Amino acid sequence: MNLVVVESPSKSKTIKKYLGKDYTVLASKGHVADLPKSELGVEVEKNFEPKYIVTNKKSLAELKKAYKDADKLILAVDLDREGEAIAWHVAQRLGAVDKNGKPKKDKKVERIVFDEITKDAINEAIKKPRSIDINLVNAQQSRRVLDRLVGYKLSPLLWKKIAFGLSAGRVQSVALRLVVEREEERDAFKAEEYWSIEAYSNLKEKGKVEILSNDQENETDILEKIKNIKESTDIPLYLFKIEGKTPKLTNIATASAIVDDVKDKEWIINNVEISESLRYPKPPFITSTLQQTASNWLGMSAKRTMMAAQALYEAGFITYMRTDSLHMSVQAVDQVRSYINKKFGVQYLPQSAIQYKTKSKLAQEAHECIRPVDFTKTADDLGLTDEKSKIYNLIRNRALSSQMTPAKVETISLFVDIGKYQFKSSGQRITFDGYLKVYPEKISETILPVVSKGDQIYPEFIVQSQHFTQPPARYSEASLIKKLEELGIGRPSTYVSIISTIQTRNYIEKDGKYFVPTDVGKVVIKLLKKYFLNIVDYGFTAQMEENLDKVAVGKLDWVNMLKDFYLPFEKELKEKDKTLTRDEFKILGQAPGDIKCPKCGSKMVIKLGKYGRFYSCSKFPDCDGMLGIEKEGDETPVDINSDEFTSLYEKAPKTDDGREYVLKTGRFGKFWAHPDYPKVKDARPLTIKPEKMEEIYGEIPKTDDGRMYILKKGRFGEFWAHPDYPKVKDIKKISKKK
Numbered sequence: 001m002n003l004v005v006v007e008s009p010s011k012s013k014t015i016k017k018y019l020g021k022d023y024t025v026l027a028s029k030g031h032v033a034d035l036p037k038s039e040l041g042v043e044v045e046k047n048f049e050p051k052y053i054v055t056n057k058k059s060l061a062e063l064k065k066a067y068k069d070a071d072k073l074i075l076a077v078d079l080d081r082e083g084e085a086i087a088w089h090v091a092q093r094l095g096a097v098d099k100n101g102k103p104k105k106d107k108k109v110e111r112i113v114f115d116e117i118t119k120d121a122i123n124e125a126i127k128k129p130r131s132i133d134i135n136l137v138n139a140q141q142s143r144r145v146l147d148r149l150v151g152y153k154l155s156p157l158l159w160k161k162i163a164f165g166l167s168a169g170r171v172q173s174v175a176l177r178l179v180v181e182r183e184e185e186r187d188a189f190k191a192e193e194y195w196s197i198e199a200y201s202n203l204k205e206k207g208k209v210e211i212l213s214n215d216q217e218n219e220t221d222i223l224e225k226i227k228n229i230k231e232s233t234d235i236p237l238y239l240f241k242i243e244g245k246t247p248k249l250t251n252i253a254t255a256s257a258i259v260d261d262v263k264d265k266e267w268i269i270n271n272v273e274i275s276e277s278l279r280y281p282k283p284p285f286i287t288s289t290l291q292q293t294a295s296n297w298l299g300m301s302a303k304r305t306m307m308a309a310q311a312l313y314e315a316g317f318i319t320y321m322r323t324d325s326l327h328m329s330v331q332a333v334d335q336v337r338s339y340i341n342k343k344f345g346v347q348y349l350p351q352s353a354i355q356y357k358t359k360s361k362l363a364q365e366a367h368e369c370i371r372p373v374d375f376t377k378t379a380d381d382l383g384l385t386d387e388k389s390k391i392y393n394l395i396r397n398r399a400l401s402s403q404m405t406p407a408k409v410e411t412i413s414l415f416v417d418i419g420k421y422q423f424k425s426s427g428q429r430i431t432f433d434g435y436l437k438v439y440p441e442k443i444s445e446t447i448l449p450v451v452s453k454g455d456q457i458y459p460e461f462i463v464q465s466q467h468f469t470q471p472p473a474r475y476s477e478a479s480l481i482k483k484l485e486e487l488g489i490g491r492p493s494t495y496v497s498i499i500s501t502i503q504t505r506n507y508i509e510k511d512g513k514y515f516v517p518t519d520v521g522k523v524v525i526k527l528l529k530k531y532f533l534n535i536v537d538y539g540f541t542a543q544m545e546e547n548l549d550k551v552a553v554g555k556l557d558w559v560n561m562l563k564d565f566y567l568p569f570e571k572e573l574k575e576k577d578k579t580l581t582r583d584e585f586k587i588l589g590q591a592p593g594d595i596k597c598p599k600c601g602s603k604m605v606i607k608l609g610k611y612g613r614f615y616s617c618s619k620f621p622d623c624d625g626m627l628g629i630e631k632e633g634d635e636t637p638v639d640i641n642s643d644e645f646t647s648l649y650e651k652a653p654k655t656d657d658g659r660e661y662v663l664k665t666g667r668f669g670k671f672w673a674h675p676d677y678p679k680v681k682d683a684r685p686l687t688i689k690p691e692k693m694e695e696i697y698g699e700i701p702k703t704d705d706g707r708m709y710i711l712k713k714g715r716f717g718e719f720w721a722h723p724d725y726p727k728v729k730d731i732k733k734i735s736k737k738k
């Protein structure tokens, strides 16, 4: 019997169909081993040796049981680095290979890879097994170790200097920096006013010219009217040049003067230009372009897109979905060309197959573009529904169109010269649809009437419109992925996790489909940029990604790569821990001018505190005056007099004059606030009664001098902290929890 290991149950189901009874197919259900969560898990001194622990005991036990009776182990997990690492972990845990991925004595171990899960591809792969590629494994390990070192070493510094529970990751911090800097550009942006002039004209005179002014105040009325005008007139013209230069009209007076100048003149067509251009299809999808297009066209997040794509891959309907290669196999090209010819006719088939060049130099483990396994099958033929059907059709149409003829677009330009002013009208129409037949990109068509040089036309409406220059747009998921790809930072397997990490850490928020940085996100970037520029440097991060690619092809030793990064980083960490001050990073900006310090009357600044933003005297630490900033309540009402509450928690603290503190909810949970909070910035923790503590959390650890540890809540849950924490960096795990 041969034991075939894949990573997911649905993939094993598909593969089982194609292999005979001599094969047992089992799923590892993802990784079976990983770094421990509770500690660094990397022995830096021992060449960065990772201390892996088993993370999926149940799956491993099943694999071990089946392996006992197996003659041969066949590793059929996914073809990228992640898959190679899973193969290596599984084979090691089964005792089949050594640390270098070499089969142990008397063990038969084969690694097979395939781009698509079809009978032919599987049989082909079984015939051509290879051994575990330790370079790919090492590339995966170095990414894991690198990210772990940065995350686990840098985060405690953020806790000390900004707020507990924060964390900094390697690539995600760069993505966050992009979002933060875009927001800064927007804040610094000053909109400039400019005006445009359009003349809606007819071939026959229809009476007097009507002048319309489209400024901000009457916008909606005018917009409705202009829409009607556009439909009812023959030729839309716009002011194109003044004395051969692009016009710069900065106010209504300049625009009106021009309108006055031209409105009663004769409008004669001076020139007609007709040209035909080709619109070429786009290459087939790779991971990043699939995610961007699904977001733009279908409004689907990268995460959902990848979930649908993975299901399609595992069902044997598309090729592997994590790829940066544009290559399409010879067989697939033959298949798609014969399909195009049969279905659409020879005019839609280019004379020879189109070759697309892959940008990524080292894209070697990713073999093919994302394409359907069988081009003749539509989503309906495969019985697909919902998102899977949408993603399948998108992939199919894009791949199909990539091998079709270009569309032909005819462009007509008309020019009318009036003194020094030149007006232009542009029309375009599609004369041959080509690839647009299956991949309907939007091409706006404006059909102009047939006119010749010397013809007179008659403006019916002249519209002068006010505009303002726009700040650079915030990043959406699609544009952020595009930017990361341009910077050489993202990889097919990382886009989704980059974006979801900065979102779940509350470093960015979504405004519609756009990302806005939070205060915490801004502060984190401020600190990283000032003290750990490498971590958020675009070039440096791209270089690290390239180094990982080099490790994957055996051109760089992974331990050396890690040393080159880590030794200076560690030195920096130690230095910065001493030098950087807590306070400077908490300043978010200036308070509005009318807000003055309640103690000394000075200006105030906005700071980030434990419970959100507040105003602090700009003279701090000489003056400690502060004011609260009310944040709209996310408060869940709790009955503090209920038995449940009073039996569990200590009573509310009281002010000196006997008033009770009020229970509030902040960023890190519930707390007691001074009755005059936020004016009086005094907050106390909500504490569980000691007797209940023992009952719920087991014995409370004590210091050598008998002081009790304090229960704290961090990103990874609750823990016991030394009473002098964070000064004394000593935390203990909670032994039990009820």
Ligand SMILES: [Zn+2]
Pocket (backbone or CB within 6 Å): 597, 598, 599, 600, 601, 602, 617, 618, 619, 623, 624, 625
């Ligand atoms: Zn003050």
